[in-house]
Amino acid sequence: MVFMEGLDLITRLYGLALVCMSLLIWSYAVLVVPATCQWKKPGVGFVVPFVIGVLAVAMGKGTDITSSYIFAEVAGMLVVAGLAALGTRLMYSPELVAAVLGSAGLFSWVWFSMSSVRRFLIYQNPHFLWLPFGWLLLLAAIQLARTRKWPDWGTPTVILAASYPGWLFLSGNRLFLPIFLKTLGLVWLFACMYREAVRVSQAELQQARTVLEDFERAVGREVKLRMLELERAKQRLADKASTDALTGALNKKALLQEIDSLLVARDRDVFCLLMFDIDEFKQLNDKLGHVAGDMALKRLSRIVKSSIREGDIFGRYGGDEFIVVLPHTPLSDARLIAERIRQRVENDKTGPPITLSMGLAAYPLDGETGVALVKAADDGLYLSKSKGRNRVSHVRTEQNEQ
Known part of the structure; x- marks a missing residue:
């Protein structure tokens, strides 16, 4: 009994930490990440699990707090993962079919995650918790077979972050693994967002520097041209002042x-x-x-x-x-x-x-x-x-x- 109460407390604290982390990622995406960054929309989407998570915790009672938060976070992560999958696939592949199939696979996989949580809560059967992780590996294998390269790190990261709410109900010495992996997934997503934001910012800075250098060169050329014209005008005036108009000889x-x-x-x-x-x-x-x-x-x-x-x-x-x-x-x-x-x-x-x-x-x-x-x-x-x-x-x- 004491163990279950401690487990419930840890789960609540971890859920609160995830809410705060979601808010942090959302704030960073809104305030810092450039609009041209591919992680802008997924980052902004983190407001969904934040809002739903807060509402779930505020409205939950007793043991319903944990389960309601888990379902709420899964639903929120569904939005984030969908945005990430659509964004990365449409950016790196012009084929709309690939984007639709990838998103459909993602939706079906998140449904497995919700189903696993539900079955564990109702039937106390932990084996279904491995279904999301297996579906993640299956999607990675399909992507690897289709493109002959490892999937883009962004989409698996969001998928990984969305898969582990169900793992929070693992008990005993297996509790550390889902907590660690879930936190790792969120940190990894934040790192991807940060690297992309830095890359885009550096590219924009370089572009601005190039524009400034071109502007300086153009201004320099214009100044030299104007100075040359001014010198010629001064010379013409001097020649006119010292030259006889009829013969061109000195006056x-x-x-x-x-x-x-x-x-x-x-x-x-x-x-x-x-x-x-x-x-x-x-x-x-x-x-x-x-x-x-x-x-x-x-x-x-x-x-x-x-x-x-x-x-x-x-x-x-x-x-x-x-x-x-x-x-x-x-x-x-x-x-x-x-x-x-x-x-x-x-x-x-x-x-x-x-x-x-x-x-x-x-x-x-x-x-x-x-x-x-x-x-x-x-x-x-x-x-x-x-x-x-x-x-x-x-x-x-x-x-x-x-």
Whole structure:
């Protein structure tokens, strides 16, 4: 009598522990497990045995408490096991027939579990308690024969958890086995749920990290592109501010700045200036019009740019007057470059014939300031005009020759 009372107390305590464990698994499934996890629905289904178990214990009286809880837990586990079986089979196999057969086998197996409990309670026949375990092995064998691999651990775990309520009525030294196996089944299910939740969370985290990296790369590319466009826009503005709109040569301000930069350079090497204008440009404008005059200036600019070297500086000083700055160039080489430009302009046949009068100035021979050098080159230009135009002149050289 004392033994049976102790057994009944142990059974009640164990039933209460299972209720709490069911609530724990349900809470974890609802609050933690991602929606994409295959264990989400089975975990949420644990609220069924929790609610039914609490109602059974609350409404049971005397010895009915144990039996009512056992039947209630079996009924609750039926829902959980069905959700697990349907979820795993539909996830890993697209065949609806396999899912239906698996669920039907599960329902029939749980019926055996309930039948075993009932027969034991009524007829005190413990042999029927082995039927659920045998049916579990049979389902595993069928699954193994059909797929040539061991069944997915999730479904057998839920089935195992649903099978052992009937084993709680085993007495004597066999009581430890069902208690241990039932607890092991629930813990195993919780572990499966936890591993799957971690896997899904890590996958989502990796996906989020990949999206973030792609976003950062896209933003980086966009920033670089915008910076490049900004630099180009700044360069265009700078070019526009320093370039003559008609000829594309430097304007007067930018040209004088280039001359000053050569004068303040550390090496202060020799350089020369070529100053020239179009002979009888006013008559060309009056005769052919200002449009023809503008075309002549553009043509002159094109010829000069193609005749000077990389690093030489070409600018429009004003009106039809232009200056070419020749860094690191002695006077003798500057005269050769000036003659090349003059001859190419004279021989050009792409428009009305034009010629140039040119003046030379050398640093430091003709001056050590920008103003002095420009004046010396301008004097050479007017010397060329006074001697018949279409020629190159250097005032100091021609004075020495006289």
